[in-house]
Amino acid sequence: MRLFCIKRNMALAGPTRLLSLAVRLLLEPRRNIVLRGSDQSLPVVRIPRALQRRQEQRRSDRGSFQRPVLVQPGPLLVSAKRPELNQPARLTLGRWERAPLASRGWKHRRSRQDHFSIERVQQEAPALRNLSSRGNFVDLGLEPRVLLALQKAVPEVVQPTSVQSKTIPPLLRGRHILCAAETGSGKTLSYLLPLFQRLLKGPELDSRSSTAPRGLVLVPSRELAEQVQAVAQSLGRYLGLQVIALGGGLGMNRLKLQLGKWPSADVLVATPGALWKALKRQLISLHHLNFIVLDEVDTLLDESFVELVDYILGKSPIAESPAELEDPFNPKAQLVMVGATFPEGLNQLLSKVTSPDSLTTITSSKLHCIMPHVRQTFMRLKGTEKVTELIQILKQHDKANKAEPSGTVLVFCNSASTVNWLGYILDDHKIQHLRLQGQMPASMRAGIFQSFQKGSQNILVCTDIASRGLDSIHVEVVVNYDFPPTLQDYIHRAGRVGRVGSEVPGTVISFVTHPWDVSLVQKIELAARRRRSLPGLTSSARDPLPQQD
Ligand code: ADP
Ligand code: MG
DSSP states (O other), X not given: OHHHHHHHHHHHSOHHHHHHHHHHHHHOTTSOOOOOOSOTTSOOOOOOHHHHHHHHHHHHHHHSOOOOOXXXXXXXXXXXXXXXXXXXXXXXXXXXXXXXXXXXXXXSGGGTTOEEEEOOOOSSOGGGTTGGGGOOTGGGTOOHHHHHHHHHHOTTOOSXXXXXXXXXXXXXXXXXXXXXXXXXXXXXHHHHHHHHHHHHHSOOOOGGGTTSOSEEEEOSSHHHHHHHHHHHHHHHHTTTOOEEEEOSSOXXXXXXXXXXXXXXXXXXXXXXXXHHHHHHTTSOOOTTOSEEEEETHHHHTSTTTHHHHHHHHHTSOBOSSHHHHTOSSSOOBEEEEEESSOOTTHHHHHHHHSOGGGEEEEEOTTTTBOOTTSEEEEEEOOGGGHHHHHHHHHHHHHHHHHHSOOOEEEXXXXXXXXXXXXXXXXXXXXXXXXXXXXXXXXHHHTTHHHHHHTTSOSEEEEOGGGTSSOXXXXXXXEEESSOOSSHHHHHHHHTTSSOTTOSSOOEEEEEEOSHHHHHHHHHHHHHHHHTOBOTTSOOSOSSOOOBOO
16 A cells, blocks of 8 residues: 555656655755645655654663663572563562563574573582481381491481482382382482382292393483492392392403393393393383382383383283282382483373382472572573684683682583584593584493593583483583573583582573574573473373372
């Protein structure tokens, strides 16, 4: 319509008039321009009202003085580069309240170099809150010999964390358990202690059934297998139970050798790939299992593992009811699933192996929430600025570390090739570090995380294989060099700091470069400002399940 009017005006006007009209259009682009032809009743062409308002606003902003920003006193929940976007710690945004996001507009390239932080609002991990009011391990029903083993193996563990208080009693009653609780809340001991107690009561196998362990813990990586085996072995030593680990990447001969070394192992900690291989070659049998644990169950049920896990569960004699667990001659297996997020496809899996009624679901109140005791910084950067920023962070950390020894740094990349590339750059800058990624040969990978845990190097550059379950109480800073592809990955990576027993307060620094990264950051920021759990992560198993029997 507007085009039609202009054309019509042009047709009616002579060349001089046209010229003056053009000059007016050029000189006065910001004012309402009324094109008048000889016919005064013609409709008027206007600049859209919204555009006018924006222009007026810009003009008055330029002319007027800078309004002072009211910075709220007191501790902050969110601190931003632009202080007007700060949120005080005492303020929580309502569910429907509009949130002034610091990451709003971050999809635009002009937002580069902007940053904001979700501040640390409490010192201790939520799992340790009110620890003293939670009683002790004796009240949870554990036997004296198990408690003695705990005391000797992990003397620093004196009182149970909240997840341990919730999980141990139903496990001792023979329930199958699905436990979803935040990272670093002590889930390993919460299944090992009651399950070891069960093994002590059960019938022992003679040594000829050596390739038939009585307990199985499945984990998604060989590093995690080594870690769980170390904890289980240190407990087992005082209980007369033998624990072995079976990691992926082993050829058949090495696998046979590994299994042959400990002919009477009671508990096997394995990755799905290695166990699948051993089962196919009939090197091992699961017929005598008393328990099976899926640790980091959300990862075990993702597409890279689910078929293997399905196969392994199919070979395991999982009990239909607690009564089947008590069979004195051939007890069936108790199923335990733990993780930091609720896995998708869980119900499908459960319906194949046991009845959903036999399952008790346990969730922590802080599940899928932004960790309140860890500072989380988000920096909007151009892709090419990331290396410089990282080197600066690492050098600063090294300097601070020399002044006063503190924690270590974990740098996460999204691919093995980025880990290698970044490694060469750090070598060029003479920054000593370790690398860990899934494409390394098994022999090279062996022990890398353990030596990082022991403090042989201060920096580990890695992919997500180090983000699941690995205990890292010495880690002080996690850098997301590449922003994680999903919110689950963010939760797991951030969970490498601020663990129960951590000696240093944790910080997570994330570089944000792509528009899809920004979408995730906005979800995280909104959840933090509203103090709600992260969206899109299931917070319960889909079908209604009985809550703690
Ligand atoms: P999760 O599996 O939930 O991520 P872990 O089982 O790896 O956590 O435990 C994290 C850390 O907390 C470990 O170093 C462990 O020794 C420590 N820990 C576990 N339980 C307790 C407790 N009750 N008191 C103190 N520290 C504990
Ligand atoms: Mg764990």
